[in-house]
Amino acid sequence: xxxxxxxxxxxxxxxxxxxxxxxxxxxxxxxxxxxxxxxxxxxxxxxxxxxxxxxxxxxxxxxxxxxxxxxxxxxxxxxxxxxxxxxxxxxxxxxxxxxxxxxxxxxxxxxxxxxxxxxxxxxxxxxxxxxxxxxxxxxxxxxxxxxxxxxxxxx
Numbered sequence: 001x002x003x004x005x006x007x008x009x010x011x012x013x014x015x016x017x018x019x020x021x022x023x024x025x026x027x028x029x030x031x032x033x034x035x036x037x038x039x040x041x042x043x044x045x046x047x048x049x050x051x052x053x054x055x056x057x058x059x060x061x062x063x064x065x066x067x068x069x070x071x072x073x074x075x076x077x078x079x080x081x082x083x084x085x086x087x088x089x090x091x092x093x094x095x096x097x098x099x100x101x102x103x104x105x106x107x108x109x110x111x112x113x114x115x116x117x118x119x120x121x122x123x124x125x126x127x128x129x130x131x132x133x134x135x136x137x138x139x140x141x142x143x144x145x146x147x148x149x150x151x152x153x154x155x
Contacts, residue, residue, distance in 0.1 A: 023086065023103065023106030023111070025054070025081055025086075026051070026054065026055065026056075026057055026079055026081050026086065027054075028106060029057070029079060029086070029106070029111055030051075031109050031128050032049050032057070032079075032111075032126060032128075032133070033049045033050065033051060033057065034048070034049060034151055034152070035047075035048045035151070035152040035153075036048070036133050036149035036150065036151060036152065037149060037150060037151075037152050038147050038148055038149045038150070039066065040066070041066070042065065042066055042067075043063050043064065043065060043066055043072065044063070044064050044066050045061070045062070045063045045064075045147055045149070046061065046062050046064075046152075047059060047060075047061045047077070047133075047135070047149060048060055048061075049077070049079075054081070055080060055081040055082065056078065056079070056080055056081075057078065057079040058076075058077070058078055059076075059077035059078070059079075060074065060075065060076055060077060061074070061075045061077060062074045062075075073092070073093070074092075074093070075090050075091060075092045076090070076091040076092075076098075077089070077090055077091075078090075078098075085102055085103065086102075086103040086106075087100045087101065087102055087103070087113075088100070088101040088102075088103065088113040088124060089101075099115065099118055100115065101113035101114055101115040101118070101123075101124055102114060102115065109127065109128035109129075110125075110126070110127045110128070111125070111126045111127075112124070112125045112126075113125075113126075114140065116140070120137075120139055120143075121137035121138055121139065121144065122138070122139050122140040123136075123137070123138045123139070123140045123144075124136070124137055125138070131150060131151060132148050132149065132150055133148075133149040133150075133151075134146055134147070134148050134149075135147045135149065
């Protein structure tokens with residue numbers, strides 16, 4: 001191959017947009033369905049997902065004080081497949097509008113959703129490791145935290 005053609009192909013390769021998620025439908029995220037719980041010294045955090053249609057999973061999340069069960073926070077969750085992408089949409093009480101995160105990575109039992117314009121989190125990463133669903137919320141770099149959920153029926 002001629003040097004100019006090689007340089008042109010390399011330029012195209014590095015100028016290409018980042019790879020999109022490899023999952024094509026919510027079918028690839030079925031492992032998230034069900035009820036999940038994380039218990040710490042202070043809180044019990046629960047996340048629940050159910051399939052509504054081929055294009056929609058609905059969920060909710062809550063944090064309750066472990067001692068008295070008082071509700072500390074609650075959120076409405078959705079996974080939507082539309083316009084060739086998958087979106088994670090969350091509605092919390094302190095935001096007027098829902099916040100959408102687009103899926104940027106997906107592999108077996110692993111999904112990453114990002115919204116660079118959001119204050120925090122900018123990145124939400126789900127990963128199933130054996131029977132533990134790990135959810136990492138971060139600024140896309142170092143700042144963040146992880147919640148380790150177990151299926152409720154395993155408690």
